[in-house]
Amino acid sequence: MQSDSQAAPARIALVQSKPRKGAYVENLAALRAVFAQLAALDAPPQLLVLPEAALTGYFLEGAVYESARSAERFGHELSSLWRDVAGQRPVEIVAGFYEVDNGSYYNSAIWLALDERETRILHVHRKLFLPTYGVFDEERFLSRGNRVQVFESPLLGATALLICEDVWHSMVPTIAALKGARSIVVPSAAPGRGIDGEGELVSVARWRELLRGIAMEHGCFVLYAGLAGFEGGKGMTGSSCAIGPDGTMLVQADADDACIVRAEIFLDDVEIARANLPLLGDLRAVLPDLLSDEELPRLRGRDDASGC
Amino acid sequence: MLPVVDPPQRDAYATPKIDAAVAARWLVAFLRDECIGRRGIKNAVIGLSGGVDSAVTAYLCARALGPQNVHLIRMPYRLSSPASLEDAQLVIDALGAAGHTVDISAAVDGYLQYEPDADPRRRGNVLARTRMLVLFDQSVKFAALPIGTGNKTERLLGYFTWHADDTPPINPLGDLLKTQVWELARYLGVPTPIIEKAPSADLEANQTDEGDLGIRYPRADAILSSMLLGYRHEQLVARGFDAAEVTLVRGRVDGTHWKRHLPTTAMLTDTAINEFYLRPVDY
Numbered sequence: 047m048q049s050d051s052q053a054a055p056a057r058i059a060l061v062q063s064k065p066r067k068g069a070y071v072e073n074l075a076a077l078r079a080v081f082a083q084l085a086a087l088d089a090p091p092q093l094l095v096l097p098e099a100a101l102t103g104y105f106l107e108g109a110v111y112e113s114a115r116s117a118e119r120f121g122h123e124l125s126s127l128w129r130d131v132a133g134q135r136p137v138e139i140v141a142g143f144y145e146v147d148n149g150s151y152y153n154s155a156i157w158l159a160l161d162e163r164e165t166r167i168l169h170v171h172r173k174l175f176l177p178t179y180g181v182f183d184e185e186r187f188l189s190r191g192n193r194v195q196v197f198e199s200p201l202l203g204a205t206a207l208l209i210c211e212d213v214w215h216s217m218v219p220t221i222a223a224l225k226g227a228r229s230i231v232v233p234s235a236a237p238g239r240g241i242d243g244e245g246e247l248v249s250v251a252r253w254r255e256l257l258r259g260i261a262m263e264h265g266c267f268v269l270y271a272g273l274a275g276f277e278g279g280k281g282m283t284g285s286s287c288a289i290g291p292d293g294t295m296l297v298q299a300d301a302d303d304a305c306i307v308r309a310e311i312f313l314d315d316v317e318i319a320r321a322n323l324p325l326l327g328d329l330r331a332v333l334p335d336l337l338s339d340e341e342l343p344r345l346r347g348r349d350d351a352s353g354c
Numbered sequence: 355m356l357p358v359v360d361p362p363q364r365d366a367y368a369t370p371k372i373d374a375a376v377a378a379r380w381l382v383a384f385l386r387d388e389c390i391g392r393r394g395i396k397n398a399v400i401g402l403s404g405g406v407d408s409a410v411t412a413y414l415c416a417r418a419l420g421p422q423n424v425h426l427i428r429m430p431y432r433l434s435s436p437a438s439l440e441d442a443q444l445v446i447d448a449l450g451a452a453g454h455t456v457d458i459s460a461a462v463d464g465y466l467q468y469e470p471d472a473d474p475r476r477r478g479n480v481l482a483r484t485r486m487l488v489l490f491d492q493s494v495k496f497a498a499l500p501i502g503t504g505n506k507t508e509r510l511l512g513y514f515t516w517h518a519d520d521t522p523p524i525n526p527l528g529d530l531l532k533t534q535v536w537e538l539a540r541y542l543g544v545p546t547p548i549i550e551k552a553p554s555a556d557l558e559a560n561q562t563d564e565g566d567l568g569i570r571y572p573r574a575d576a577i578l579s580s581m582l583l584g585y586r587h588e589q590l591v592a593r594g595f596d597a598a599e600v601t602l603v604r605g606r607v608d609g610t611h612w613k614r615h616l617p618t619t620a621m622l623t624d625t626a627i628n629e630f631y632l633r634p635v636d637y
Binding site: 052053054055061079080083106288296297298299303304305306307308309310312314316319321322 | 357359360361362364527582584585588589592593606607
């Protein structure tokens with residue numbers, strides 16, 4: 047639990063990328079220019095968050111097998127890119143990618159920590175909920191992850207990394223918060239729809255309500271990086287944003303183009319938010335009773351759980 | 355180069371926002387419920403100082419109860435600023451409420467003649483307590499409920515006379531900071547000179563609230579807004595507040611908790627009122 051006061055805010059950059067479909071090498075080169083732009087800022091960000099499928103585009107169908115990389119390779123490519131333009135300047139990088147691991151394919155996101163001496167893969171999250179309905183067809187090509195893990199980011203402290211539909215199931219960010227997460231970082235690719243809203247697509251408004259609700263209920267920061275650009279007529283809705291632990295929208299990008307969204311956050315706002323709205327503490331107290339309800343689906347035994 | 359989207363410039367001293375229309379609607383409902391619904395009292399008496407707090411209270415009561423049921427009492431002392439009387443009259447005229455003037459000079463001097471060495475602070479407290487004595491008596495005369503006018507900033511900073519300004523049984527503005535009262539005043543249409551003049555308790559010549567407090571209201575309100583959420587000194591300074599001002603504001607708040615409570619009663623039994631014997635105020 048981090049409780050010490052923070053002398054300066056943490057500097058975040060959400061990179062709302064607009065990749066060309068399947069053009070990994072070309073997109074990596076474009077990211078190099080973005081990294082150079084960020085590294086040249088007076089106060090360069092300490093954490094970069096890129097969207098889901100940031101360097102390939104989202105709707106790949108069977109081409110996912112051609113674009114997938116191992117986490118180690120993807121991490122090496124990203125870290126090399128940063129070191130090329132920023133030298134040994136420390137940074138943490140989060141990005142979504144299609145992962146291959148021993149013949150299985152996942153929709154994953156990697157969290158890298160680069161310091162003067164080394165690059166570490168702090169975490170790889172494999173998307174739990176693979177939308178396979180309507181316009182989506184993920185589970186035809188990909189395997190599911192099966193764990194919500196909380197890990198220590200040097201910058202943010204206890205953090206969870208979730209992908210897109212993962213956060214539409216309120217249970218998932220709840221588990222992350224119960225496991226100690228103070229920040230939830232969400233790379234995403236959200237095709238926009240719904241034209242009967244007020245001044246924006248309905249799906250954009252729903253995402254915002256959802257993310258603000260997560261932040262407010264659990265008293266945690268939510269950092270959301272959304273993919274931008276059209277993919278075969280389906281427009282990704284960007285709208286990358288940073289939300290404070292009281293649900294305040296700190297900054298949000300427009301839906302429709304590539305950009306860099308900057309945010310500065312005081313992590314000790316979490317203590318304040320949780321003291322003023324202690325829902326997470328209340329849940330901890332009642333959760334054992336809720337989970338012992340015999341009408342709930344039976345929990346799998348450990349032996350039944352499939353490996354990641 | 356990608357375009358960069360930056361958050362709004364962080365301004366620690368940004369004025370705490372309110373939606374004045376929502377606040378006004380809610381406070382009118384509160385006044386109707388407390389006066390008529392809970393107590394069956396249709397009339398209100400308000401001590402009208404010529405300042406913005408009592409003016410806003412008068413406007414809200416006029417909306418809630420009708421101006422014909424609102425009695426606005428001016429209570430000048432012989433050394434009070436004539437401008438205060440004139441500003442109060444602006445409110446009476448604008449609302450069409452009943453205006454009354456009770457000169458408290460004789461009552462105050464009747465006591466203070468025996469205390470010629472009383473300093474300005476003591477004299478100010480005597481004025482405030484005399485005004486509350488008058489207000490409560492006038493409330494009986496008009497079958498009315500006295501309505502408090504104290505705002506959240508002065509309550510937090512302890513800038514009021516205990517058991518005087520804070521005495522009325524209900525207070526519509528007690529959870530609004532001074533800057534929020536100003537915003538509400540603009541929404542309600544309170545005359546501009548009242549909103550724009552320097553706030554003053556008018557207990558001494560040339561006195562101003564901000565001079566007494568040592569800080570401007572907007573700056574105090576911004577600090578209070580964050581402080582009340584639980585931010586510590588170093589967290590406030592990290593967020594851009596001036597350390598000396600934070601110290602000043604916190605010192606005033608911490609030194610006046612007692613003023614925001616009823617008198618401390620020694621507990622001797624297991625039926626001590628408000629300790630063991632507990633009943634809600636509206637039970």
